[in-house]
Amino acid sequence: MRRLPAKDVVVIGLGWTGSIMALELCRAGLDVVAIERGPWRDTPTDFPPNVAPDELRNSIRQDIFLRPAQETLTFRNSLEQTALPIRRFGSFLLGNGVGGSGVHWNGQTWRFLPTDFRARSHLIERYGEGFLPPDNTIQDWPMSYEEMEPYYDRFEYVCGISGKAGNLKGERQEGGNPFEGARQRDYPTPPMRQGQAPGMFAKAAAELGFHPFPCPSANMSQAYTNPYGMRLAPCTYCGFCERFGCGNYSKSSPQSCVLPALIRHPGFEGRTDCQVTKINLTPDRKRATGVTYVDLQGQEWEQPAELVLVCAYGLFNTRLLLLSGIGQPYDPVRNEGVVGRNYAYQITTGVNGFFDNVEMNLWAGAGAHGMIIDDFNGDNFDHAPHGFVGGAYLAGYATNARPITARPTPPGTPRWGAQWKKVTAESYNRTANVGTHGSVMSYRGSYLDLDPTYKDQFGLPLMRLTFDFHENELKMSRYCTDRAVEIARAMGAKSMQVGYRQGPYSVVPYQTTHNTGGTVMGNDPKTSVVNRYTQSWDVPNVFVSGASLFPQNAGYNPTGTVGALAYWAVEAIRDRYLKNPGRLVDA
Amino acid sequence: MPSTRRRLLAASALFGLAIPATAxxxxxxxxWSPNEAYPPERVVPGPWVFFTAGEAATVEAIADRVIPADELGPGGKEAGCAVFIDRQLAGPYGTSAWLYMRPPFARGTPSQGLQDEDPPAVQYRKGLGALTSYCTGRYGGRRFEALTPQQQDEVLTAMEKGEAKDPGADLRGFFEQLLNNMTEGFFADPIYGGNKDMCGWRLLGFPGTRYDYREVIAAPNQKYTLPPVALTGRPEWMR
Incomplete structure (x- = not known):
């Protein structure tokens, strides 16, 4: 192993949180090196408009994503089963390379509800402890929505999010989300323009007494210059957003919002195609000394540093802590330990409505383009009659009708032959989808640990995911899907294809890349890996970022909260930790 | 699929190839350097790369039953679905080069997904062999492509329902593989060898890769009338 000169900070992973935290610490005068597992990617080189809109390459063959040959995980539904490797990704698609999942994301940029931050306390206050599902490990976040608000604001203004406030300093705003927590100011850019299908969704939802509003979007409604001086261009509704890089500089991403400022900063250096295999510790395991990584030739390097920021995708943050021996691994049988605990996911469904005499033109769209109702999310409605906790937003998205994937046909249509061809041609432009996007609570049996059998290319154990949907989530999802059916009917659908989510959870069909937990934050070291400043309880010069911090998953896309947490944590590092390096919270 | 310099470098680390590389x-x-980009290599029609002549004839016949030629437009054979599949099987897709293919292989539950040791190229070789054996055994020595369209539909339906059996392969699984790849070829960008003259996109009314639909959003519920454009433009631009 070759040893490199020491740096102040080593950042593992150069996606949203890695690039934000690196830039903020460079600006604070520190020497920062970022080590990224995948390749360098940039707009003009990797996704120019004459290369990017390629459904087969990016969406079907998954060229833009992490390849399982490089790294994957194993999966089982329950402790009794033997986990097998996810040989091809399906249920979730993970980013790889500079920009991480921020390259291919849709851009749906939400804040969690104030009650999501005190999930356990709130639910017990309103419904009593007996109302919570069996075996749940739901816990409060270690900070409040009000504490997080300035950091949500910061991330939204770095991204230039397009949207309409529903609550400005406690004042209800017409046309926004009436259920959201109070904002100090409106979104940086106005909402996107809505087309045919989102318009029909909004009209139908309003007629049913719900409260439609435009999805907060990282696809720009107009040109925008962010606080780092990065300039974004108006979205052209090209139809290639989720699963694609943006060739227009119209989707907020590390590439379009942060990296040009970061890379030009003299305090920064990045190394790509280098995989961190371990965070190195002192013999007493109380302090990290840096990281070990392997480059493309298989050469191993040691990068010493004073501070280690774990900024990989959430799943791999957990794996790195397990491989490095930081924190006690979770044991679901004894219900002890913390690393890998409280893995959660989300539960999604869709209703395809088939219509007459309309041109939906859903091939014109963008990742976060659509209208939403939040009436059935979180605790925005009384759960007492229903016997479940959590909820979902309902969406009339226009996030692309790509022809290999998006050709639904009414129930009873053959899957091939002349009749299939005829019905496919008739249905393609006359179909609209109403989706549900729901929360998943944390449970004792849902967790991450190291697999006893399967190894990666370096001979290190893959991570093992043990997860299934619980009765609470299936019930909630069915209830919300029934509401989606009501909206599709009110939109005038002549027939419908309703995709209720059934157990067991499967890694095959795409559902959502919103994997959470594993390095949960909290106020109690017995039930959390890091404290409220995302600092490891065990090794205080290690900080962890990302959705692996979430104690359980809310019914919203996670990136807004992930970005806010990065600003929250880096401010604590800069203003508190650097002045007195040590534990920021007493255990 | 493209095999770019950068991706090759990544592959060398994965498979131990002796390509010098530095991070x-x-x-x-x-x-950033001017004009650096990684477009896919354009498929040029010509001799079969993966299929034997016999295999190609069978796949073309299947393509025309899965997507028949009719008044709505060309069928799967004319669209180039077999060419598309041939080139895909000859590339990283055919060998599952990007997937996790380390042993041990075990039969899992359906929710654990793909656990087959055979990559698609091997599945096609075995599946087409089994299909030929099934057809010749049942239809007096005739291969699939020599059957009447009604008989061909009968065979495909039996495969789809799991009623067609042959010791050489799981014909039901092979049918799903075929159906997937046929529709991929029919609706993927023509640069990959199928969807000839964007016939699949014309069938749907998908306008392709124009990359700017602000006018469509501004005027909802209007029929879009401009012809489709693909990554390589339009056929009339190249003649």
Whole structure:
């Protein structure tokens, strides 16, 4: 192993949180090196408009994503089963390379509800402890929505999010989300323009007494210059957003919002195609000394540093802590330990409505383009009659009708032959989808640990995911899907294809890349890996970022909260930790 | 699929190929050079790369039953679905080069997904062999492509329902593989060898890769009348 000169900070992973935290610490005068597992990617080189809109390459063959040959995980539904490797990704698609999942994301940029931050306390206050599902490990976040608000604001203004406030300093705003927590100011850019299908969704939802509003979007409604001086261009509704890089500089991403400022900063250096295999510790395991990584030739390097920021995708943050021996691994049988605990996911469904005499033109769209109702999310409605906790937003998205994937046909249509061809041609432009996007609570049996059998290319154990949907989530999802059916009917659908989510959870069909937990934050070291400043309880010069911090998953896309947490944590590092390096919270 | 220099470098680490490579360093300036891009290599029709002549004839016959030629437009054979599949099987898709293919292989539950040791190229070789054996055994020595369209539909339906059995392969699984790849070829960008003259996109009314639909959003519920454009433009631009 070759040893490199020491740096102040080593950042593992150069996606949203890695690039934000690196830039903020460079600006604070520190020497920062970022080590990224995948390749360098940039707009003009990797996704120019004459290369990017390629459904087969990016969406079907998954060229833009992490390849399982490089790294994957194993999966089982329950402790009794033997986990097998996810040989091809399906249920979730993970980013790889500079920009991480921020390259291919849709851009749906939400804040969690104030009650999501005190999930356990709130639910017990309103419904009593007996109302919570069996075996749940739901816990409060270690900070409040009000504490997080300035950091949500910061991330939204770095991204230039397009949207309409529903609550400005406690004042209800017409046309926004009436259920959201109070904002100090409106979104940086106005909402996107809505087309045919989102318009029909909004009209139908309003007629049913719900409260439609435009999805907060990282696809720009107009040109925008962010606080780092990065300039974004108006979205052209090209139809290639989720699963694609943006060739227009119209989707907020590390590439379009942060990296040009970061890379030009003299305090920064990045190394790509280098995989961190371990965070190195002192013999007493109380302090990290840096990281070990392997480059493309298989050469191993040691990068010493004073501070280690774990900024990989959430799943791999957990794996790195397990491989490095930081924190006690979770044991679901004894219900002890913390690393890998409280893995959660989300539960999604869709209703395809088939219509007459309309041109939906859903091939014109963008990742976060659509209208939403939040009436059935979180605790925005009384759960007492229903016997479940959590909820979902309902969406009339226009996030692309790509022809290999998006050709639904009414129930009873053959899957091939002349009749299939005829019905496919008739249905393609006359179909609209109403989706549900729901929360998943944390449970004792849902967790991450190291697999006893399967190894990666370096001979290190893959991570093992043990997860299934619980009765609470299936019930909630069915209830919300029934509401989606009501909206599709009110939109005038002549027939419908309703995709209720059934157990067991499967890694095959795409559902959502919103994997959470594993390095949960909290106020109690017995039930959390890091404290409220995302600092490891065990090794205080290690900080962890990302959705692996979430104690359980809310019914919203996670990136807004992930970005806010990065600003929250880096401010604590800069203003508190650097002045007195040590534990920021007493255990 | 494209095999770009950068991706090759990544592959060398994965498969131990002796290609000299160094990690890239990002410092002071964005690592950008004029005209550097990684477009896919365009498929040129010509001799079969993966299929034997007999296999290709069977796949073309299947393509025309899965997507028949009719008044709505060309069928799967004319669209190039077999060419598309041939080139895909000859590339990283055919060998599952990007997937996790380390042993041990075990039969899992359906929710654990793909656990087959055979990559698609092997599945096609075995599946087409089994299909030929099934057809010749049942239809007096005739291969699939020599059957009447009604008989061909009968065979495909039996495969789809799991009623067609042959010791050489799981014909039901092979049918799903075929159906997937046929529709991929029919609706993927023509640069990959199928969807000839964007016939699949014309069938749907998908306008392709125009990359700017602000006018469509501004005027909802209007029929779009401009012809489709693909990554390589339109056929009339190239003649």
């Amino acid at each position: 890239r360093t990002l410092k002071e300036a964005l690592p």
